[in-house]
Amino acid sequence: MAMFDAFAAIVRRDLVLAMRRRSEIANPVLFFILVITLFPLGIGAQPKLLQAIAPGIIWVSALLATMLSLDSLFRSDFDDGSLEQILLSPHPTSILVLGKITAHWLTTGLPLLIVAPLLAVFLGMPNQSLSILLLTLFLGTPILSLIGAVGVALTVGLRRGGMILSLLVLPLYVPVLIFASNAVEMASTGLPVTAQINILISMLLMALVLAPWPTAAALKMSINS
Amino acid sequence: MFLVPDLVVRFFHRMASPPHFYAFSERLMPWLVVIFMLLAVTGLYGGLYLAPPDYQQGDSYRIIYIHVPSAWMSLFIYVVMAIAGAIGLIWRIKLAEIVMISSASVGASFTFIALVTGSLWGKPMWGTWWVWDARLTSELILLFLYLGIIGLYGAIDDKRTASKAVAILALVGVVNIPIIHYSVEWWNTLHQGPTVAKMDKPSIHVSMLTPLLLMALAFKVYYAIALILQARVELLQRERNSQWVKTKAVEEGGL
Amino acid sequence: MKPARKQRLILIGLMVLGASLATAFALKSFNDNLMYFFPPTDVVEGKAPKDALFRLGGMVIKGSVERPDKGMMVRFKLTDFNKEVTVEYTGILPDLFREGQGIVAHGRLNAQGVFIAEEVLAKHDENYMPPEIKATLKNPANPPAGQAQ
Amino acid sequence: MQSHTTHQLQGENLSCVRDDRELFTSLGFTVQTGQVLLLEGKNGSGKTSLLRIICGFREPDTGAVSWCGEEIPQSQYYSDMAYVGHLDGIKKELTVQENLRLSLALGRPGKLSIQQALEKVQLVGYEDTLIQALSAGQKRRLSLARLLITHNILWILDEPFTSLDKQGIVLVESLMAEHCANGGMMVMTSHHDVNLQGVDVQYIRLF
Numbered sequence: 001m002a003m004f005d006a007f008a009a010i011v012r013r014d015l016v017l018a019m020r021r022r023s024e025i026a027n028p029v030l031f032f033i034l035v036i037t038l039f040p041l042g043i044g045a046q047p048k049l050l051q052a053i054a055p056g057i058i059w060v061s062a063l064l065a066t067m068l069s070l071d072s073l074f075r076s077d078f079d080d081g082s083l084e085q086i087l088l089s090p091h092p093t094s095i096l097v098l099g100k101i102t103a104h105w106l107t108t109g110l111p112l113l114i115v116a117p118l119l120a121v122f123l124g125m126p127n128q129s130l131s132i133l134l135l136t137l138f139l140g141t142p143i144l145s146l147i148g149a150v151g152v153a154l155t156v157g158l159r160r161g162g163m164i165l166s167l168l169v170l171p172l173y174v175p176v177l178i179f180a181s182n183a184v185e186m187a188s189t190g191l192p193v194t195a196q197i198n199i200l201i202s203m204l205l206m207a208l209v210l211a212p213w214p215t216a217a218a219l220k221m222s223i224n225s
Numbered sequence: 226m227f228l229v230p231d232l233v234v235r236f237f238h239r240m241a242s243p244p245h246f247y248a249f250s251e252r253l254m255p256w257l258v259v260i261f262m263l264l265a266v267t268g269l270y271g272g273l274y275l276a277p278p279d280y281q282q283g284d285s286y287r288i289i290y291i292h293v294p295s296a297w298m299s300l301f302i303y304v305v306m307a308i309a310g311a312i313g314l315i316w317r318i319k320l321a322e323i324v325m326i327s328s329a330s331v332g333a334s335f336t337f338i339a340l341v342t343g344s345l346w347g348k349p350m351w352g353t354w355w356v357w358d359a360r361l362t363s364e365l366i367l368l369f370l371y372l373g374i375i376g377l378y379g380a381i382d383d384k385r386t387a388s389k390a391v392a393i394l395a396l397v398g399v400v401n402i403p404i405i406h407y408s409v410e411w412w413n414t415l416h417q418g419p420t421v422a423k424m425d426k427p428s429i430h431v432s433m434l435t436p437l438l439l440m441a442l443a444f445k446v447y448y449a450i451a452l453i454l455q456a457r458v459e460l461l462q463r464e465r466n467s468q469w470v471k472t473k474a475v476e477e478g479g480l
Numbered sequence: 481m482k483p484a485r486k487q488r489l490i491l492i493g494l495m496v497l498g499a500s501l502a503t504a505f506a507l508k509s510f511n512d513n514l515m516y517f518f519p520p521t522d523v524v525e526g527k528a529p530k531d532a533l534f535r536l537g538g539m540v541i542k543g544s545v546e547r548p549d550k551g552m553m554v555r556f557k558l559t560d561f562n563k564e565v566t567v568e569y570t571g572i573l574p575d576l577f578r579e580g581q582g583i584v585a586h587g588r589l590n591a592q593g594v595f596i597a598e599e600v601l602a603k604h605d606e607n608y609m610p611p612e613i614k615a616t617l618k619n620p621a622n623p624p625a626g627q628a629q
Numbered sequence: 630m631q632s633h634t635t636h637q638l639q640g641e642n643l644s645c646v647r648d649d650r651e652l653f654t655s656l657g658f659t660v661q662t663g664q665v666l667l668l669e670g671k672n673g674s675g676k677t678s679l680l681r682i683i684c685g686f687r688e689p690d691t692g693a694v695s696w697c698g699e700e701i702p703q704s705q706y707y708s709d710m711a712y713v714g715h716l717d718g719i720k721k722e723l724t725v726q727e728n729l730r731l732s733l734a735l736g737r738p739g740k741l742s743i744q745q746a747l748e749k750v751q752l753v754g755y756e757d758t759l760i761q762a763l764s765a766g767q768k769r770r771l772s773l774a775r776l777l778i779t780h781n782i783l784w785i786l787d788e789p790f791t792s793l794d795k796q797g798i799v800l801v802e803s804l805m806a807e808h809c810a811n812g813g814m815m816v817m818t819s820h821h822d823v824n825l826q827g828v829d830v831q832y833i834r835l836f
Contacts (some may be wrong), residue, residue, distance in 0.1 A: 003487045003490075005734050006734045006735055009734030009735070034644055047700060076720075078719065079719065080716055080719065081714055081715075081716025082720060084684075084712065084714055085732065087226065088711075088712050089702060089735040090708035091735065092491060096735070133358075154393065155380070158381065164377055164380050167369065167376055168373040171401075175408035178408045189529040189530075198505045198508050199408075202502045205499070205502035205505065206499070207501045208401065209498040209499050217314075220686070221393070222390075224383070224681070349574075350575060356601065383648075
């Protein structure tokens with residue numbers, strides 16, 4: 001199917017691009033690690049306290065790291081005219097946009113999952129909640145990329161879009177933050193978390209279905225400015 | 226049978242035309258102000274003087290006559306914005322865009338009032354200025370959504386493009402508001418259950434309910450006034466090159 | 481354009497599938513307990529977390545409020561009309577805190593099974609009425625509270 | 630239904646206001662198979678705005694553009710048109726071939742293969758070169774090669790001769806003439822004089 005070929009081609013292209021400018025992958029991960037290491041320094045190394053707030057710290061840091069990486073989602077395509085070509089494609093723009101978001105998640109969200117266990121150990125998180133932490137990151141970070149795509153599509157044409165972007169995107173991230181960090185917290189006290197996980201799955205599916213539309217519409221609008 | 230729909234269609238068609246809206250709103254304004262004054266005065270008199278003190282909260286509960294209508298308006302206005310945004314996106318009616326963007330600052334103000342009064346009420350009642358409870362938190366996030374909309378509109382120079390951007394954002398936000406609300410509610414809850422919306426038997430006494438409803442109406446009319454005033458300014462700014470605005474300016478001797 | 485139409489159908493199909501799966505998962509989660517809010521019964525039966533902060537909700541048993549060392553520390557018993565839990569709290573209680581009133585306490589259990597509250601919040605109900613009307617109403621919450629003692 | 634051999638791009642009563650300035654009003658045109666519409670005018674006269682309206686990026690303040698009798702944006706239009714703007718739309722971290730492959734995936738396969746197209750624009754031997762290493766003229770020719778490998782009828786070109794040398798200009802002109810002779814059509818802007826032999830060219834002058 002030509003439509004899915006186009007989707008795959010976009011994903012492949014963005015992955016190749018990310019490989020050729022590796023700092024784009026490295027930056028969000030480094031930021032993530034850095035922010036998390038700042039907490040013990042700022043709060044003081046009190047193992048009990050750190051352990052109690054570890055899920056929150058990890059998730060807030062993941063949220064900020066994703067938000068900072070959002071700008072790279074459409075920036076270079078906007079600057080060099082590739083975005084115009086994507087919008088003029090006969091294939092549905094939402095599918096092509098979904099391809100870009102997928103690649104973005106693979107290069108910025110997935111690396112967070114890889115370093116998260118290490119950081120969890122730093123913060124003294126109990127082992128039983130580690131798998132739940134990874135599961136919530138696996139389900140939650142794509143939602144962040146999908147919602148963030150709408151915001152960044154709205155602001156990509158602006159010269160000082162960065163501040164506005166955080167104002168647009170962070171409030172919409174609240175539910176993900178609540179359910180994900182709560183699931184990890186509950187898991188560390190040995191409580192069942194199926195409800196939170198089900199909700200995260202549900203939100204991910206909803207975001208997958210809905211987010212590409214406003215993103216495509218916003219890109220069409222942004223290309224004019 | 227077809228007479229009424231036809232009239233309604235004609236009315237909306239006329240209203241969608243900027244000069245007609247401008248003229249119509251000018252005639253409407255004094256009436257709205259009078260209605261607002263009447264409602265607000267009777268509502269406040271009823272709420273602050275006539276209504277008895279509550280069996281538990283004493284006189285502190287009287288803040289609901291400001292708090293509750295503001296909180297209702299904050300959500301109501303957001304929904305109006307999203308609907309106006311959708312109309313603007315689909316049918317490209319300029320007036321819908323103007324209604325949407327003019328609502329934003331009014332909505333943000335009501336949200337802010339609801340937050341402040343809620344906080345003032347929370348201190349004596351719950352023992353704390355602020356709790357991270359479902360309604361408070363989602364109201365706060367609602368305020369951020371409003372501020373995001375105002376910020377985005379300000380950041381884009383071309384106002385037609387900006388309206389489109391804001392409409393997309395408002396629609397995304399309206400999908401998210403229930404999700405945000407329920408997420409915070411499950412997470413943690415302290416705020417009391419809804420009072421008036423219980424259809425079977427409102428759990429508020431009639432002597433207290435009547436002023437509350439009067440105040441709610443007064444706030445609605447106030448919103449209409451603020452919206453119209455904002456919309457007129459916005460309209461003149463956008464249409465400053467059109468013939469009717471130029472004629473108007475000459476008539477009023479401004480230029 | 482047949483292929484284009486076919487693609488669009490596939491796309492719509494996928495979207496419907498995604499949306500219905502999302503709904504299914506959301507509905508499924510409603511069946512689970514999402515409240516991190518435990519009544520005294522759960523605490524007594526050991527269902528509440530042992531080593532973590534949680535919220536305990538219930539009604540303050542009439543006559544149970546005491547200040548053992550005449551200081552800021554308050555001790556009272558909470559009930560859900562089934563089991564009861566002793567709560568200790570040091571600090572200023574909110575206005576609406578009174579006996580027979582529902583409250584929410586945030587804290588953790590100590591080794592003796594006493595709930596050490598870090599925060600006590602009075603949960604006022606959604607009823608607003610003048611005091612004289614309140615007096616004429618029977619309060620259904622009272623008899624069980626009496627039994628609990 | 631239109632027959633598949635003749636196509637028509639039509640603009641009716643178009644007007645565009647930008648930053649309070651009326652760029653053009655009640656502008657109309659009709660371009661048919663084999664024809665070229667050349668937009669002329671000085672900088673800021675609205676040429677690019679008109680092209681962007683024709684692309685469907687920008688909405689006209691009045692009027693409409695239609696393709697084969699149907700108002701754009703519509704899906705058939707986007708599989709029949711191709712656009713080269715003043716931004717190349719090519720990724721500098723990718724090779725020539727990778728760039729063209731992506732264009733191919735985004736559109737539908739056209740008459741020429743990637744190799745044939747590179748021969749046409751004289752970029753053979755550069756397949757695996759990163760775009761960073763190409764000159765401005767070579768980049769321009771590469772972005773025009775995109776037009777050759779995908780299926781399209783209407784070319785929309787914004788200053789296609791920018792940064793091309795004399796030889797490049799002649800080359801591109803011949804590609805244009807060939808495209809029009811084979812049932813294509815074009816809408817373009819140009820500062821340079823365009824020499825298209827045997828092609829029916831219409832002019833719109835914007836002020």
